[in-house]
Every structure is written in C-alpha cells, then in structure tokens.
Amino acid sequence: MSSIQAHHSKLWFAGQYENWKLADFEVHEIMEAIEDIQRFQTERKESQWVGMINPALDSINQAIQLKNPALFKSCYTLLTNTCNQCHREVEFDFNMVKIPDHQPFSNQDFKVHESN
Template sequence: MRLIFFLPLLLLCSCAHQTGNTQKLQSQVDSLSNKLAHSYKPGFGDFMLGIQVHHAKIWYAGNAQNWPLVQFELKEIKEALDGIKEFCTDRPEVSSLNMMDGPLDSLANSAKNKDLTSFKNNFIQLTNKCNSCHQITKHEFNVIKLPDSPPYSNQEFKVK
C-alpha cells in the first residue's frame, strides 16, 4: 500500500533531477559556445604580415646562400598558408592560395640544389604571384617588391 503511494513520487523526483541535469549541461554548452565565438582568431591580414617577413628573410638568406634558412622560411610560409585555410574559412580569397604552391616548390628546389641563379628567378616568380593574388582579390594597393634592406638588424643571414 505504502509502496503504491511512494513509487510515482520517486519517479517524479528522478524526472525532475534529470531535467535539472540537462539544463545545467545546456547552460555549460551555451557558455562554452559563447567563449569560443569571442576567442581570438588570427585574421587573413595577420597571416599576411607574417608572410611578408618570411618573404623578405628568404631573399636575404638565399643571397647569402644560407640554404637551410631558406628552407626553414619557406616552411614558415607554408604553415601560414595552412593557418589561413584553417582560420579564415569565411574568406573567399582562400580558394586562390594554391597559386603559391608552384613558386614555393620551385624555390625549395633551388635551395636543395644550392642554385643562386634559379633562386633569384624563382623568388621573382613568387613575388609576382603575391601581387597577382593581391590584384585578383582587389588588394592591388598592397604591392610586394624585392626588399632593399634586411627586415631585422638582429638576425644573421650569412652562414656561420
């Protein structure tokens, strides 16, 4: 008799407990989604600033025939391009990024073959690609050229 009285009450309690848990989880999910939406994500321009520095360093490293440094800086550019693909998915310009693959591979070959003449030619090809993309993506006012002076005074480009 008593059991018949308590059983529905017990079920009701456990149901209410479940609902409480779901609400708690939902509010945790909401708070995490909110945090994620407002967390810092590097923008296209942030990656480009990095690429600009690596571009200049490649020029000084290559002219000093510091081939390991050229390879390292090329890898950094590739990583930045991967970063754009990962973090800037809302930017239509992402679809033009693969135009960099050819010139980057050619430069890597010049470094591998320690070939200064082909390095210089391929560097000009790479720079032209930077500008073609800026043109097709309506950022033609960002004009990239061969650097006149090293990007930083505190880095040695010559081989030790």
C-alpha cells in the same frame, strides 16, 4: 600576412647569403602560414585563391634544395609576382610586394656560421 611578409623578406636575404638551411626554414614558414589560411580561414575571400601560390613555393623550395643561387633568384621573382597576382584577385592591388632592398631586421645575421 605580416608574418608572411617578414618570412618573404628573410627568405631573400637567406638566399643572397646562400644560407640554404635558413632559406629552407623561411620557405617552410611561408608554406605553413599559407596552409593555415587554407585550413582555418575558409570563409575569407582570399582562401579560394590561396592554392595559386603553391607551385611558386614548390619551385623556390626546389632551388633551395639544389643550392642554386641563379634558380633561387628567378624563383623568388616568380614567387613575388604570384603574391601580387593574388593581391590583384582579391582587389588588394594597392598592396604590392617586391624584392627587398634592405634586411628586415638589423638584429639578425643572415650569413652562414657553421663550423663545418
């Protein structure tokens, strides 16, 4: 979950800078982490709930492919709400996530630096 937390935060800033390649990378990192929970942690309580996040991940992935900042924002809110929905289901509701205020790492530049 700590890796999901980092990718969730990075995803937001990638979207804010309209760095769609980075956003695409980050959303797929979250998808992979979710798939790993589904595949390898079947005995854990949250595994039965883990599929609930997939529609929200698909939606934000679509917003990224469309390079649509407004859609990205609304999909990010939906994604974050869905994270918290699972935390409630597994009685982990003292752990709420939100849209980040600050960049997670000061040594990462979220701006687009492509020459083309």
